Amino acid sequence: MVQFNSEAGNISVSSAVFSNITGLAATNCFGVKGMAYRSMTDGLVHLLRREAMSKGVSITYHDDNSISIELHIIVENGVNLPAVCRSIMNEVTYVVTRNTGVTVRAVDVYVDSTTL
DSSP states (O other): OEEEEOSSOEEEEOHHHHHHHHHHHHHTSTTEEEEEEEOTTTOOEEEOOGGGGGGGEEEEEOTTSOEEEEEEEEEETTSOHHHHHHHHHHHHHHHHHHHHOOOEEEEEEEEEEEEO
16 A cells, blocks of 8 residues: 655555556557456466456555556457557556556566467
C-alpha cells in the first residue's frame, strides 16, 4: 500500500487499485487477448475474465513510494511480441502514473500463452 500525506489528511492506495488499473490498461492494448493466471494445481495457463484480471498482476512496493509491476498476459497469435510488450509497458506506466501519481519504476511483461 502506498500512502500520501496532504494538508487534508492521509491518502492510502491499495494493491487492488493498482492491479485493476494495470489490468485494464494492459488489456486495452492491441494484440492482448487477456490476463493470464497459472494454476498451481494443474500447471496450466488460464485466460482470466475481466472481473478477475487482477490475479495476473503482481505489485512490488519500494521504500521511495514507487512501484514495480509484473504482468502475465495471453496474446493473439501472429502479433509482434516485442512491439506488443513495449506498448503495454508504455501504456501501463502512463495510465498508473496519471491516475495515482505514483512513480512506476519497472513494468515486466510475461507472455504466458498465445491464442488463435
